[in-house]
Amino acid sequence: MSGRPLDVLEESLEETVTVRLKDGEEFTGVLTGYDQHMNVVIEGEDTTIIRGDNVVTIKP
Numbered sequence: 001m002s003g004r005p006l007d008v009l010e011e012s013l014e015e016t017v018t019v020r021l022k023d024g025e026e027f028t029g030v031l032t033g034y035d036q037h038m039n040v041v042i043e044g045e046d047t048t049i050i051r052g053d054n055v056v057t058i059k060p
Helices: 003-012
Strands: 016-021 027-034 038-041 046-051 054-057
Touching: 003 027, 003 054, 016 038, 016 046
Parallel strands: none
Antiparallel strands: 016 027, 016 054, 027 038, 038 046
């Protein structure tokens, strides 16, 4: 994987990822979308849209 954040997201599309937020909460699911602001869409039990400014880490 490349080190650029948007490249990592592109390579992780349709894969299971874990997203950790600033408040410590974590979401695990399939990454189904993102945008240039690193807002992400995770699908698991529910569809979750996470604002990029709340994201600390995304682990593919």
